[in-house]
């Protein structure tokens with residue numbers, strides 16, 4: 001496994017591998033790898049001749065008062081996990097390499113990036129779309145893998161790929177959860193033991209809504225109220241948003257159907273966690 005920090009070296013290597021007819025699979029991450037990431041890497045290993053992992057805590061997708069400076073990092077640990085998953089190349093540039101002085105270009109996806117995380121984190125998806133485009137230009141992947149954990153992010157990326165005719169196949173994979181239901185996230189490392197217990201209110205809210213949906217409830221406001229009530233009962237939790245929306249357009253839903261998304265962002269203490277489900281998700 002080779003570790004690369006230079007854009008030029010990564011790009012030249014990818015281009016020459018592709019000239020040899022190799023299929024490049026790519027998993028972009030911010031590191032501090034967990035089983036959500038390794039599920040993407042294992043699927044990438046199956047889909048490509050060459051598997052590239054990027055580890056880059058992307059400053060332009062963080063707001064001014066967010067956790068950029070304390071975002072967890074562990075490059076050595078990540079490299080051990082990457083080796084176990086059969087990664088060939090780890091691309092881990094510095095912020096200065098990706099955004100040298102004078103950098104001033106941005107990719108913006110409009111409507112899909114406005115609600116939910118786009119509303120609570122202004123500019124976030126511009127940062128995501130811009131870095132993903134740049135990483136794609138550097139890594140030149142045939143296929144790239146993302147998690148449904150960041151459902152809106154995946155929707156924004158799919159839209160961008162279609163709108164800009166980028167020649168990359170996008171694969172979305174299911175949310176990987178801890179045994180008790182908590183969606184895996186690098187940010188779970190911030191949680192104290194008490195907060196870790198409180199954080200279960202997110203997956204419990206999903207669970208109760210799915211149960212009510214399976215039992216025939218279709219009124220989105222009733223389903224939403226069930227989830228809100230459950231989270232309101234958790235003193236450590238502050239709701240950022242909790243909404244039912246159409247999974248394709250992210251427009252608000254009034255009547256739930258199998259393709260309705262429930263997405264939520266909840267602060268547990270100072271840690272902001274996100275989770276989501278489709279009404280038709282297998283559990």
Ligand code: AMP
Pocket residue numbers: 028029030031035036037039040145146147148149150173174175176177183184185186
């Ligand atoms: P991150 O390092 O948090 O930026 O995530 C990198 C990729 O891993 C993104 O495509 C995420 O959606 C995906 N991911 C993160 N957590 C999970 C999870 N629990 N299950 C599935 N995919 C995940």
